[in-house]
Amino acid sequence: MPLDHVFAFAFFMLMTGAAGVMLRRNLIVVLMSVELMLNSVNFAFVGVARQLGDSAGHVMVLMIFVVAAVEVAIGMAIVVNMFRQRESIAIDNFNVMRG
Amino acid sequence: MDASTVLLYLFTILAAGGGVAVVMQRDAVHSAVALLFTMLNLAAVYALMQAHLIAALQVVIYGGAIVILIVYIIMLLDVRSEDAVRWFRTGWLVALPMVLLFALLFGRAILPVSARASTESLLTGDIPCVGGAKCEQVCDDGVDTDGDGLTDCKDPDCGRHMACYGTVESVGGHLLGPFVLPFEVSSILLLAGIVGSILLTARQEGER
Numbered sequence: 001m002p003l004d005h006v007f008a009f010a011f012f013m014l015m016t017g018a019a020g021v022m023l024r025r026n027l028i029v030v031l032m033s034v035e036l037m038l039n040s041v042n043f044a045f046v047g048v049a050r051q052l053g054d055s056a057g058h059v060m061v062l063m064i065f066v067v068a069a070v071e072v073a074i075g076m077a078i079v080v081n082m083f084r085q086r087e088s089i090a091i092d093n094f095n096v097m098r099g
Numbered sequence: 100m101d102a103s104t105v106l107l108y109l110f111t112i113l114a115a116g117g118g119v120a121v122v123m124q125r126d127a128v129h130s131a132v133a134l135l136f137t138m139l140n141l142a143a144v145y146a147l148m149q150a151h152l153i154a155a156l157q158v159v160i161y162g163g164a165i166v167i168l169i170v171y172i173i174m175l176l177d178v179r180s181e182d183a184v185r186w187f188r189t190g191w192l193v194a195l196p197m198v199l200l201f202a203l204l205f206g207r208a209i210l211p212v213s214a215r216a217s218t219e220s221l222l223t224g225d226i227p228c229v230g231g232a233k234c235e236q237v238c239d240d241g242v243d244t245d246g247d248g249l250t251d252c253k254d255p256d257c258g259r260h261m262a263c264y265g266t267v268e269s270v271g272g273h274l275l276g277p278f279v280l281p282f283e284v285s286s287i288l289l290l291a292g293i294v295g296s297i298l299l300t301a302r303q304e305g306e307r
Contacts, residue, residue, distance in 0.1 A: 001107050001148075009111050011205055013118045015198055020122035022194040028127050028173055032134050035165065036118050039141055042153075043114075050148040053221050053259040058270045059278045061153050065160050066285040070292030072165045076172045077299035083176045 006047030013040035027082065027089040031075045038068045107147045114140035127173050135166045149221065150265040223261045238263055 013036060020033025042061045049057025079089055086093050117137030124130040138161040145154035225237055234245050238257035243250045252263035253272065263269045274282050 009115055012115050016118045016122055019194055026127055029130050032121055032130055036121055046145050046148050046150045055258055055269045055273050058150055058153050059273045063285055070288055072168055073292045073296045076168055077296040080300050089178050
């Protein structure tokens with residue numbers, strides 16, 4: 001797969017995820033969209049690593065795996081906390097910074 | 100176009116379609132299943148791109164841990180139908196310029212890389228040794244050719260060989276070689292994640 005196509009697909013997935021982050025109101029779906037964006041970057045890294053024949057790109061992907069795992073763990077803890085406060089996770093119910 | 104290229108494009112298109120489904124589904128559980136579908140298709144794409152270790156970890160970490168955690172939280176909070184049809188009404192006004200800006204910056208950033216990359220960079224035969232120095236020339240014979248104690252794929256010389264690229268030996272050599280500091284720092288990040296998630300969800304004394 002030529003790099004142009006790799007980048008085109010990665011960019012499409014990144015924009016899909018960004019649209020989900022900006023347009024969805026369910027906090028869990030927003031977090032899933034962030035995962036989608038991270039995955040599109042992973043895909044670009046693997047594609048470039050394959051083209052250049054350099055495994056260093058795979059190390060970057062491993063780092064993104066770690067970040068994604070931590071992000072989901074912390075994100076879900078925050079979701080649970082927010083649900084305890086308002087009995088809801090629709091993000092337009094959370095429009096003030098103070099608890 | 101050979102069969103593996105066709106499969107590569109097929110899985111990539113399926114992954115992109117799954118990504119669209121994640122955003123478009125109204126039920127959070129459906130979104131989670133679409134996300135799982137995307138992850139598994141991406142794992143197939145990685146396998147076809149010779150990234151064997153990454154493909155396996157994609158299934159284990161994303162399919163086995165992250166999506167399951169998300170589904171578990173959806174089940175725990177029972178919020179699946181909350182989002183129904185409602186989207187941000189004015190969100191498009193923000194989203195569209197953002198997408199265009201991203202497209203501009205992204206295109207500007209990747210064009211030089213895209214022009215530089217060769218078509219086929221993985222080697223199948225003997226490894227050419229730079230400057231006549233000794234190196235691991237043959238990567239699949241089980242013999243330590245250059246006598247540096249590292250056989251076949253364990254030797255960094257073989258990183259670009261078809262049989263070694265993307266294997267545990269090759270990626271692990273990078274991870275514990277030049278990238279050992281980020282590797283160690285990531286363990287601190289994981290520790291912070293564990294402590295943080297416990298701290299965030301633990302109830303205080305006397306709290307409901």
